[in-house]
Amino acid sequence: MADPTKTLCPYCGVGCGLEVLPPAIPGKAVNRDKDGTPLWNVRGDRTHPSSQGMVCVKGATIAESLHKDRLRFPMMRDALDQPFRRVTWEEALTKIVDRIRLVKFTQGVDAIGMYASGQFQTEDYYIAQKLMKGCLGTNNFDANSRLCMSSAVAGYLQSFGADGPPCCYEDLEQTDCAFLIGTNTAECHPIVFNRFRRYHKKNSDVKLIVVDPRCTETAAAADLHLAINPGTDIDLMYGIAHLLLRWGDLDKAFIESHTNGFEEFKEVIRHYPPDVVAIRCGIAETELLTAAHYWSSAKRVLSMWSMGVNQSSEGTAKVRAIINVHLMTGQIGKPGAGPFSLTGQPNAMGGREAGGLSHLLPGYRSVTNPGHRAELETFWQLPTGSISSNPGLTAWEMITGLETGNLGMLWVAATNPAVSMPDIERTKAALRQSPFTVYQECYYPTEMADYAHVLLPTTQWSEKTGVMTNSERRVTLCPQFRVAPGEARSDWEIFAEVGRRLGYRKQFAFNYAAEVYAEFVRLTRDRPCDQSGLSHTYLREMGATQWPFSSKAEPTQQKVEKAKRLYTDLKFHTPDGKARFSQVYSRGLAEPPDDNYPFVLTTGRLYGHWHTQSRTGRIEKIRQMYPNPFIEIHPRDAEKLGIQSDDWVEVRSRRGTARFPAKVTKAITPKTVFVPMHWGALWAENAEANALTHEIACPDSKQPELKACAVQLIPVKAIENSNASTHLVASPS
Numbered sequence: 209m210a211d212p213t214k215t216l217c218p219y220c221g222v223g224c225g226l227e228v229l230p231p232a233i234p235g236k237a238v239n240r241d242k243d244g245t246p247l248w249n250v251r252g253d254r255t256h257p258s259s260q261g262m263v264c265v266k267g268a269t270i271a272e273s274l275h276k277d278r279l280r281f282p283m284m285r286d287a288l289d290q291p292f293r294r295v296t297w298e299e300a301l302t303k304i305v306d307r308i309r310l311v312k313f314t315q316g317v318d319a320i321g322m323y324a325s326g327q328f329q330t331e332d333y334y335i336a337q338k339l340m341k342g343c344l345g346t347n348n349f350d351a352n353s354r355l356c357m358s359s360a361v362a363g364y365l366q367s368f369g370a371d372g373p374p375c376c377y378e379d380l381e382q383t384d385c386a387f388l389i390g391t392n393t394a395e396c397h398p399i400v401f402n403r404f405r406r407y408h409k410k411n412s413d414v415k416l417i418v419v420d421p422r423c424t425e426t427a428a429a430a431d432l433h434l435a436i437n438p439g440t441d442i443d444l445m446y447g448i449a450h451l452l453l454r455w456g457d458l459d460k461a462f463i464e465s466h467t468n469g470f471e472e473f474k475e476v477i478r479h480y481p482p483d484v485v486a487i488r489c490g491i492a493e494t495e496l497l498t499a500a501h502y503w504s505s506a507k508r509v510l511s512m513w514s515m516g517v518n519q520s521s522e523g524t525a526k527v528r529a530i531i532n533v534h535l536m537t538g539q540i541g542k543p544g545a546g547p548f549s550l551t552g553q554p555n556a557m558g559g560r561e562a563g564g565l566s567h568l569l570p571g572y573r574s575v576t577n578p579g580h581r582a583e584l585e586t587f588w589q590l591p592t593g594s595i596s597s598n599p600g601l602t603a604w605e606m607i608t609g610l611e612t613g614n615l616g617m618l619w620v621a622a623t624n625p626a627v628s629m630p631d632i633e634r635t636k637a638a639l640r641q642s643p644f645t646v647y648q649e650c651y652y653p654t655e656m657a658d659y660a661h662v663l664l665p666t667t668q669w670s671e672k673t674g675v676m677t678n679s680e681r682r683v684t685l686c687p688q689f690r691v692a693p694g695e696a697r698s699d700w701e702i703f704a705e706v707g708r709r710l711g712y713r714k715q716f717a718f719n720y721a722a723e724v725y726a727e728f729v730r731l732t733r734d735r736p737c738d739q740s741g742l743s744h745t746y747l748r749e750m751g752a753t754q755w756p757f758s759s760k761a762e763p764t765q766q767k768v769e770k771a772k773r774l775y776t777d778l779k780f781h782t783p784d785g786k787a788r789f790s791q792v793y794s795r796g797l798a799e800p801p802d803d804n805y806p807f808v809l810t811t812g813r814l815y816g817h818w819h820t821q822s823r824t825g826r827i828e829k830i831r832q833m834y835p836n837p838f839i840e841i842h843p844r845d846a847e848k849l850g851i852q853s854d855d856w857v858e859v860r861s862r863r864g865t866a867r868f869p870a871k872v873t874k875a876i877t878p879k880t881v882f883v884p885m886h887w888g889a890l891w892a893e894n895a896e897a898n899a900l901t902h903e904i905a906c907p908d909s910k911q912p913e914l915k916a917c918a919v920q921l922i923p924v925k926a927i928e929n930s931n932a933s934t935h936l937v938a939s940p941s
């Protein structure tokens with residue numbers, strides 16, 4: 209039998225290793241989809257250190273999505289109200305290159321914007337940076353990581369002097385206390401959760417604390433679930449810090465030698481005594497005391513977080529508040545301990561390494577740093593001053609750029625902003641105004657296709673070769689094993705071809721993804737994300753490998769050991785080598801509930817679905833798991849509204865409305881409601897979470913507060929019975 213192809217699951221940032229075999233395995237019936245299409249066999253890769261053979265339902269069913277509804281040929285139209293017509297690549301590329309030249313000439317290069325995704329491979333990211341930030345000279349490249357990980361990036365950078373999660377998955381099995389805040393790990397990072405759960409079940413003295421306004425599957429497994437009011441994470445962290453300080457449970461030697469700013473932080477947490485914090489968070493004081501007690505009695509505390517922390521108007525401050533508590537207790541740089549952001553997408557980490565946000569450059573560099581710009585200009589053989597010193601437009605600023613007309617061309621790839629952006633009606637209106645939008649996608653239809661002038665068919669995972677980095681900094685090679693449908697091309701190849709046509713032949717003289725990666729890793733040498741010792745060949749032969757992994761002569765095993773955790777020498781990437789405490793007070797939600805909009809709506813994910821359903825909506829098993837969207841409402845609120853499960857509810861925010869059947873459940877905190885983000889216009893009528901959300905963002909990370917907005921709930925039967933519905937707005941208090 210042929211050897212299986214070893215690769216990585218292309219869904220979440222856990223980054224599970226997969227083994228893939230052709231549909232026909234000798235001695236077995238050919239594996240087929242219901243429509244008769246032969247399906248590749250997918251199973252967990254036991255040799256992959258991150259996942260040890262485990263997979264969740266998404267990884268297990270990926271093969272069923274690969275052949276359905278694929279975009280096969282380039283398509284074009286002159287206006288959005290026209291039908292698409294099939295064109296050749298030559299026509300499409302000529303059109304794009306002409307338009308780039310025109311916009312550059314008439315509006316300037318900063319009128320061009322590219323919006324891409326953590327579902328790019330590192331090679332795609334890198335070539336896009338070289339084209340946009342290097343050759344074209346605009347930093348207007350942003351990714352959906354802006355909606356996802358940018359608060360974690362900003363928090364790490366401010367506290368440690370560099371991005372990069374310091375921990376590894378082995379820490380899950382070496383900790384005394386896992387502190388999960390703003391993460392539904394059981395549904396969204398299932399294999400990380402499984403690894404911890406196995407260990408937790410075997411070790412009764414190990415504690416699990418979960419901080420989430422909802423009693424998720426994750427929270428249900430906790431020793432302590434703190435169902436805090438949305439947006440009160442900083443209060444909670446400072447409340448814990450206050451108690452640890454009061455009890456003298458500090459690592460004074462660590463604070464003294466390896467940090468700055470503790471005295472100022474002490475002054476801040478003085479204002480967070482347990483009685484005040486308990487009221488703000490909506491928890492009992494005893495629960496807060498228990499959390500602080502668990503924290504203080506654990507030798508090793510591992511914090512993990514994701515969108516409940518990052519997607520906030522104070523996202524960076526939340527991240528730093530978590531890090532502060534690690535710093536005051538010396539809980540970092542050792543096994544089983546540290547602040548660990550769980551990355552959302554399969555290669556959001558690689559995106560950060562390759563400079564895939566509008567303020568970054570490849571190799572954890574910054575556009576505002578003149579030395580960094582000069583290094584890249586020399587490396588890319590571009591004239592001095594080619595790279596702009598201005599941070600480019602963020603995802604949302606591209607939307608407002610379309611509104612004002614400042615953006616003359618939008619290029620979207622591997623993301624579906626017509627569903628995933630905040631304030632979706634405003635987003636769609638802006639997209640409709642775009643003079644020229646290019647959209648690179650592997651499926652058709654998706655919601656975003658409605659807003660494109662040019663559709664470019666791309667290969668996806670399984671049809672292209674490249675690398676991805678998971679949450680624990682582990683780089684896995686994902687080799688091509690299937691033939692791409694129709695005329696699909698890989699994202700990086702499209703960018704490189706446009707670059708060559710714009711005259712940058714030597715900058716884009718690549719034939720293979722391996723060459724692209726080889727160039728990129730040279731740029732990481734001696735940087736915090738050093739992977740100069742890696743190559744496609746190395747990864748193929750040696751398997752998935754964590755960075756830092758330099759090209760310096762050193763025994764491999766030594767490099768591997770050192771790469772497990774960052775900051776084991778307690779030297780941080782700041783100029784004086786010390787980590788920094790933050791001193792920011794909590795502010796709470798950007799749009800708190802009021803008499804008119806009395807509920808807090810929070811949004812998020814379900815175990816089986818992936819984002820806007822481009823893949824999972826096309827997999828029958830997963831569709832059956834979740835036949836329709838819904839809204840979670842606490843029984844107390846439901847009673848006041850006079851509704852029961854399956855009754856339809858209209859949800860209104862200051863920006864829009866949507867309708868959902870109610871799911872009455874105690875799993876949600878009273879006065880808070882929850883809607884999954886997965887149903888865009890293609891998959892349900894009027895059930896878009898983002899019809900309701902707002903774009904107000906963290907001032908540091910520019911990450912929008914997708915986790916909370918103020919809404920009213922109105923039973924649909926009441927609307928149908930009466931035209932004057934205003935007096936029916938239910939108040940939860």
Ligand SMILES: Nc1nc2c(c(=O)[nH]1)N[C@H]1C(S)=C(S)[C@@H](COP(=O)(O)OP(=O)(O)OC[C@H]3O[C@@H](n4cnc5c(=O)[nH]c(N)nc54)[C@H](O)[C@@H]3O)O[C@H]1N2
Nearest residue numbers: 220390391392396438439514515516552812813815818819
């Ligand atoms: N099944 C599945 N898995 C996925 C994805 C998917 O689409 N489907 N997407 C991937 C991606 S890109 C990402 S970013 C991750 C996201 O992974 P998670 O962040 O775990 O997922 P979410 O459901 O968005 O939000 C997590 C939790 O935050 C809670 N929350 C809301 N507001 C607050 C708050 O103010 N404070 C706190 N402490 N908690 C709050 C919500 O109740 C929710 O349970 O998942 C990744 N994995």
Ligand SMILES: Nc1nc2c(c(=O)[nH]1)N[C@H]1C(S)=C(S)[C@@H](COP(=O)(O)OP(=O)(O)OC[C@H]3O[C@@H](n4cnc5c(=O)[nH]c(N)nc54)[C@H](O)[C@@H]3O)O[C@H]1N2
Nearest residue numbers: 355356622623624628648649666668811819820822885914
């Ligand atoms: N209300 C609300 N909104 C949210 C969130 C939330 O929690 N609540 N979460 C936010 C977060 S964290 C995220 S990450 C975003 C995700 O939001 P999106 O990025 O919009 O979601 P996806 O459905 O993953 O879209 C990715 C698209 O890329 C395509 N694709 C896959 N592989 C490739 C490839 O190799 N090349 C190309 N060109 N295309 C490819 C897929 O078919 C898919 O259509 O949503 C954000 N929006």
Ligand code: SF4
Nearest residue numbers: 217219220224264267
């Ligand atoms: S946990 Fe994430 S990476 Fe692993 S199989 Fe599931 S979706 Fe894929």
Ligand SMILES: [Mo]
Nearest residue numbers: 355356552553
């Ligand atoms: Mo994400």
